[in-house]
Amino acid sequence: MDIAELFDSARTFSAYEDRPVPEKVLRKLYSHLKWGPTSANSCPARFVFVTSKAAKARLLPCVNVGNVDKVRAAPVTAIVAGDGRFYEEMPKLFPSRDFFTIFAGRVAVIDDLLSRNVPLQGAYMIIVARALGLGCGPMSGFDAAKLDSEFFPDGRWRANFICTLGYGNLESLSPRNPRLDFEEACRIV
Ligand SMILES: Cc1cc2nc3c(=O)[nH]c(=O)nc-3n(C[C@H](O)[C@H](O)[C@H](O)COP(=O)(O)O)c2cc1C
Numbered sequence: 001m002d003i004a005e006l007f008d009s010a011r012t013f014s015a016y017e018d019r020p021v022p023e024k025v026l027r028k029l030y031s032h033l034k035w036g037p038t039s040a041n042s043c044p045a046r047f048v049f050v051t052s053k054a055a056k057a058r059l060l061p062c063v064n065v066g067n068v069d070k071v072r073a074a075p076v077t078a079i080v081a082g083d084g085r086f087y088e089e090m091p092k093l094f095p096s097r098d099f100f101t102i103f104a105g106r107v108a109v110i111d112d113l114l115s116r117n118v119p120l121q122g123a124y125m126i127i128v129a130r131a132l133g134l135g136c137g138p139m140s141g142f143d144a145a146k147l148d149s150e151f152f153p154d155g156r157w158r159a160n161f162i163c164t165l166g167y168g169n170l171e172s173l174s175p176r177n178p179r180l181d182f183e184e185a186c187r188i189v
Pocket of ligand 1: 010011012013014067137138139140141142161176177
């Protein structure tokens with residue numbers, strides 16, 4: 001895939017072909033996205049791939065009304081979550097420095113890192129998924145407190161956004177909205 005296929009012509013999908021995404025594709029997705037950069041190599045995002053009927057039945061009541069049909073019809077919905085105790089992995093992820101002590105018990109510092117890095121890792125997931133031929137439908141339209149209590153009752157992981165994944169149905173797409181021009185969105189200083 002070239003850059004135009006990954007970005008310029010890639011679309012957000014709300015409908016998918018009626019075929020599953022094999023587990024090996026989800027494993028391949030993670031095997032690439034994990035290499036995207038994060039603060040101090042903290043890798044704080046966690047990914048729950050909702051594929052089974054039973055798990056989908058637990059997810060649907062947590063999703064806003066306008067997103068219910070999209071999630072119901074999608075072969076996979078990824079919950080992109082942040083691990084509030086990501087620093088417990090720091091001895092493995094950054095062994096040359098004591099990042100555990102820097103983060104442990106410091107809620108504001110932990111939340112700052114999560115707020116910056118979990119959506120970044122979610123974005124890496126979208127780009128890798130597209131490169132693997134999958135369509136993506138990121139969504140913030142869900143009840144985060146409800147979802148967290150359903151899927152993460154111990155409070156350690158917290159959802160940042162959810163994202164449907166599947167083989168996109170091109171016929172479902174409506175005309176695309178524009179983007180801002182360079183002059184509107186960028187400055188070179
Ligand atoms: C963080 C995020 C949250 C979104 N939330 C929703 C949502 O709750 N429901 C929905 O239908 N689309 C949602 N979208 C999809 C956007 O509306 C869509 O990506 C945007 O309009 C661009 O569409 P395009 O990629 O087809 O050009 C969300 C996208 C992102 C990145």
